Amino acid sequence: MDAAATPAQAATQWRQRIDAALERILPPADEAPQRLHAAMRHAALLGGKRMRPLLVYATGTAFGASLEALDAPALAVELVHAYSLVHDDLPAMDDDALRRGQPTVHVAFDEATAILAGDALQSLAFDTLAHARCDARATVDMLRELAVAAGARGMCGGQALDIDATGGARVLRIDELEHLHALKTGALLRASVRLGAIAAGVDADTRAQLDRYADALGLAFQVRDDLLDVEGDSATLGKTAGKDAAQDKATFPALIGVESSRARLAELAQTMEDALAPLGPRAAALSTLGELAIRRSH
Template sequence: MVEASMESWRARVDAALAVALPSPDTSPQRLHAAMRHAVLLGGKRMRPMLVYATGALFDADAARLDGAAVAVELIHAYSLVHDDLPAMDDDALRRGQPTVHVAFDDATAILAGDALQSLAFQALSLAPVEPVVAVQLMRTLAEAAGAGGMCGGQALDLDATGAATTLTVADLERLHSLKTGALIRAAVRMGALVGGADEARLALLDRYAAALGLAFQVRDDILDVEGDSATLGKTPGKDAAQSKATFPGLLGMTEARARLDELGHAMTDALASFGERAAPLAALGEYAIRRAN
């Protein structure tokens, strides 16, 4: 049942993304092609599935969740396009394909990222939800994507490049709670807002999402050490090459794995009161700490 729901949500958001993105046959074709390259060539779709899975807790109709699911994936895609640029992490491989600046050029990649960000908020503006909910969704996503969220985390990450020996675990957790965690928390919150969740349930779901976001990054750091490009779909070993602080680097691999287990228990505790209805969220949490790419 859970696997069927996941496949249905993945297919649903893929179809919605294909419709939301501009046609590569219309001008400016190069920009449109770059946007589609950034979004449609694979991806886990973790964030949109979190939107659908959380909305399903409250029996929200999938059509009311589509706008938030599309928007959060477009913001995620834009962040990856910019993150891969030579001025940032300078990566040539993403999802097993050339990164956007490699497949096109730096300027087109910058414009594609900018356009994906604006398209995300356009998608939210078209969502069939009450005006007050639409405003809540836009505020949630804007806060998660901005200086107090993802962009702020990226700035901290750039500042920390080459500083692997000076950051503490607390510093690293704060960095990733912004860079990776903010958008994951936003995905969960948007699904709950569409579903009409009360403050108590929003708080429980935020606890779940905070643990999930951190677990996702701890696992990412482990995979950067242990993975290969064929499995990961991106270049491994980048963190060590750039002398970035990582959880295995600060804690050691054994303690990093123990931290993953702790975060798994935290997710389970946060979801306990929702019972079996939270099975899809629990499965996404389990995937985050066990994934191979």
């Protein structure tokens, strides 16, 4: 990154860097098994906000880590995210036909290929992270962090709770809904921040401040997602709008209403600001990403 770049310019540079790295690391579509490889590339290369790798770069560079040391964790967390979207879109889960304005993987290919592509993306994530340009202790710590965030105590656990809450069988309390999304959405976002911190050798007190920011960011990201499903349109979102209500999913607008959801989003924005304040100017890129999460249109 150019030292004189603004946070927004830095984010653009990091996004270009991760896109180029994904292009290099994914297996070629013309290499056997071609259908599987093409599906993996379809899942990972069709754009997206790249919020998770951006958080890795923003955190790590704020505390002195090189971009080269951050490439592997940035790639790994985006590959895990891509795998999760492939599986989330399957008929057995959210049964969605549109992702990032393109057919979802099971629609573009088939369900079996989509399942295998998701599995292969997750495997590639951990293989990539195992080769991080960090010392052995940091690498093991990052592997553990990502494994927990992706598993039953993180993203998969949150998805299971979401499935249980879909269909109106039981109305969740607000604390239960926040816990669900702290796992389903928040765990991988928090892991992204933690991976950057581990790579940079950040001390425990600073990590605690970063966790406060990341926890608020993860919840804000989901509240905004829920609001966009109510207020957005499919063309802008790049995915099917209105599906939460159609499937009777547990969402913030459904539970507390649109206005209260907006108020909660404002509270979370303040929490992020308060958490980053002690870190001073070095947290500028993280602050910019927090604003992006709460103001985005897709």
